[in-house]
Amino acid sequence: MITVFAGRLMEAIPTLGLVLLMVFGLTRLIPGDPAVMLLGPDATNAQIVALHHELHLDAPSYVQFGTYLSHLFRGDLGVSLRTGRPVREALELYLPATIELAIVALCFALSVGVPLGLLAARKPNGMADFIVQLYALCGVCIPTFLLAFGFQMMLGAKLHWLPVAGRGSAFVFNEPPTGFAFFHAIFTGHLHEAVDLGTHIFLPAIVLGTFLTATLARFLRNTMIEALSADYIMTAKAKGLRPTQILLFHAFPNAIGPAIMVLGVQFGDMLGGAILTETVFSWPGIGRYMFEAIQTRDYVAIQSTTLVFAIIFMSVSLCADFLNSLIDPRLRIRRSS
Template sequence: MLMKRYIIKRLLLLIPVLFGVSIIVFVVVRLAPGDPARILAGEHASPEYVEAMRTKWQLDKPLYIQYLVWLRNLLRGDLGRSIATRSPVLEEILQRFPATLELSIAAMLFAIVVGIAAGVTAAVKQYSFWDYFSMTGALFGVSMPVFWLGLMLMFIFGLELDWLPVSGRIDVGVNLKVITGLYLLDSLLTLNKTAFLSALSHLILPSIALGTIPMALIARMTRSAMLEVIRQDFIRTERAKGLPEKMVIYKHALKNALIPIVTVIGMEFGLLLGGAILTETVFSWPGLGRYTVDAVYARDYPAIQGAVLFIAFVFVVVNLATDVLYAYLNPRIRYQ
């Protein structure tokens, strides 16, 4: 009952958060230089046509009126129409989001597996070669810019070695029946081996580039949390009972160290889902991040506002799911 009340409270907090985000985005977008009516009409349009576009899109109204009109439509589930494509913004976002979701899941799986393994190894073998090697690698992982790492991966594994593709989600000419928008899942559901291998090969490089920084953060947090846990009395007791070392480390120590690790995973996954802008741009990945960049270049107000608001919503929901997971991992936690 207490958990249910907490979840409802957090869901209600979504309303002021998203309301605040909507105001900030709406104002900041309109502070950018340039005339959106001129962009809508075209560079060589007549002044009369520019004014017609200004009236049609209600750009001649005061700023607060424009916001209230947009907010009214938003409450109806209408994010407006893209200025560049004339298509509904919500429809375009939902078409692009599966690509970002698939990339984010792959990147986070890479980060979790490699990061936790490196962190546990570094903690168990503290001050050894593996400890210094893992933490040095984590330091480089945090320090490397995503765009630079992406370009290096493309150059080495795509151009020099020609092992993996460097752009897109699937090879041209490969037929795939899209069901969920997640190409790996769709290829498994349709038993399409060719499409699965093609989609997987396209996913490897961008997921490594995107997952490197979360991997480094998870490795450092895992090491810190594990060092704190393995020094506690109950770990000494488990070892005194004669339990195998692997069971002591992975079943008892790691389980009790998961709370801070889950915090990092939840926050990083929310950021990845919010739109891996640099990674998607470098690898020409047709996701939400690249959609947002294209909207900014085109001064597409409805698309920018809709994408940022959707990103904020996803981030808050992921954080809520992370908080709920705390209680599952540690029943002693109680929310007030």
């Protein structure tokens, strides 16, 4: 098992290299000049040339890429062209907020998607199945930004139930040393602060987790229907087991494995949606930081944040693969052979 996991880990290294190469090339194709964006439209040609030389943008592309890789191997993610500060400091500041938002969105997807998938599989083609499939279709098709604006207008602007922007109220929110404000408030027992932070994270977490919830419910419904038609389910029915026992203790363990793999793959799509979600809700995370970097043609920040997103996505995929192998012994035998 350890050998298989190590092999998958080694396969991720060239993938990361390919991601870096593609992002480096694509950022150079973005229209606009970073020097002009930084200096403004009134900058003279001499000022632009001088800034190009200062930021090493006048060097050939392969030299820039080689310099970036050499710094990366030393743990240096470079200096932001926009702020002039190390990108590593920005990631340490913004990454905890994104991870916290992603974890809450993942918990929402599991707590809603799994019961909906089980409910739909219990009576296929019934009313509950139709409602779940309709929800799954809407959750997959509705764009993230449209869903975010809809929640802001309905629950925030009209009903005034929830805040529509920010991570917390100014008179309540205190940045903890770890950066995980919501979890820190819960674990330390600061109830008033936890409630305030929870109301701020609720809407962006739902928006971010809706696509994952819909995908999980739809896929689990299909795998559960397939599992319920297996021979061992007929044997369980012949023994007189109750339908709930058959559903939860016999069919579900065999259907959840493929759903975990889909969950790991779709987690990457959720991270991509974090860019729009954090921007719409003014969430101070790495997604919003990346959006601002794209706006200002901050090549270094774009490359570093994309690398972090790729590492997170591959780590989650490896964890999903590992959990799936623990659940299904046949996968361990197949991959070790």
